[in-house]
Amino acid sequence: MLACIEAERARKKLEAAELAEALQRDNDTQKVEAERRKAEAQRQAKEVQRQAQRQAEEVQRQAQCQADEIQRQQRIQAAEEAARQAEHERQMNLLRLRTELDLALVEQEAY
Numbered sequence: 001m002l003a004c005i006e007a008e009r010a011r012k013k014l015e016a017a018e019l020a021e022a023l024q025r026d027n028d029t030q031k032v033e034a035e036r037r038k039a040e041a042q043r044q045a046k047e048v049q050r051q052a053q054r055q056a057e058e059v060q061r062q063a064q065c066q067a068d069e070i071q072r073q074q075r076i077q078a079a080e081e082a083a084r085q086a087e088h089e090r091q092m093n094l095l096r097l098r099t100e101l102d103l104a105l106v107e108q109e110a111y
Helices: 002-110
Strands: none
Touching: none
16 A cells, blocks of 8 residues: 555656746747747847838938039039020120220221
8 A cells, every 4th residue: 555655656756847847948949939929020120220221321322412403403403504694795795895996897987
């Protein structure tokens, strides 16, 4: 009978040890899975950050392109305005020279 009680105790200890081991394996598995989810979440967060950075860089590049185009258009307009102004001055000089010539001819005829 004493042997039966000791055998029963040993069986219960074995069952308890097996249960503890199974619980530890389950706990370890949950920890590994939690670490995997954490690593995946970090990877996704970094990817989102990289995408946001790329988008910000693209927006900045487009803004710079627009600013460059505006400056180019302003330079063209300034050059066109300078050309118009130079043509106007040339025409005014021609008109002044013609007027002076006409006056000189009139004065020459008067003498």
